Amino acid sequence: MIGMVADIAYRMATLNPQLEADVIKQTEGIVLIDEIDLHLHPKWQREVVGRLLTTFPKVQFVASSHSPFIIQSLYGREDCLLWDLEKACPVNIESESIEDIAEDQQHVDMPQKSKRYLDMMAAAEAYYRRLHQVNDETDQELLQLRSRFDELSIPFSDDPAFAAQLKFERDSVLATKNK
Known part of the structure; x- marks a missing residue:
């Protein structure tokens, strides 16, 4: 200047x-x-x-x-x-x-939140939405679904609380659906 x-x-x-x-x-x-x-x-x-x-x-x-x-x-x-x-x-x-x-x-969505936060939120929403749509999947489909959930959570694995919450929710929902 x-x-x-x-x-x-x-x-x-x-x-x-x-x-x-x-x-x-x-x-x-x-x-x-x-x-x-x-x-x-x-x-x-x-x-x-x-x-x-x-x-x-x-x-x-x-x-x-x-x-x-x-x-x-x-x-x-x-x-x-x-x-x-x-x-x-x-x-x-x-x-x-x-x-x-x-x-x-300037058309910046939620400027008070970081891109990482917005990405985590979108991944969690997709994760939970799909998780709660599980109905009568076969064992093979459940394995694929579990793999897909793991893929969604990988970018955020450095946040242990977030990863643990996703894993806990996944295991709880799949356990009840698998009975």
Whole structure:
């Protein structure tokens, strides 16, 4: 960030030496920044737009970002426009939480949960759904089903409580169905 700001200021001074000490406040221009949030801590992401606009008041910045922190920082700013490239229209900037922005604007399902959590939940749901559909399967079908349940639980075998719960449920249900 320091390098980018210094580069903008240097170019202003080089192109407009006649402005001397007022060069940063008086130089007009357009600066394009791809992924303005790249390599910035979320705390800085919340401040970068405002600081750039304050530092270079006559510069128009056109920036891309995937950061909900950047989007959130634009709320209440009359000097900023958020543009949706997929819909080719401006986006109304609301006072929303990071999770709401990620879910509503960026279409991330359950952003407050990790991908691993969502995968575990989907595997457990598939596991239990199929387990409770067991009826009059043959011994061979039950062996195949037991193998399928083991496959579903393998990616989560590093979570012993989760694996034990799945195994216990499987053994309990199959024991009652096998009688």
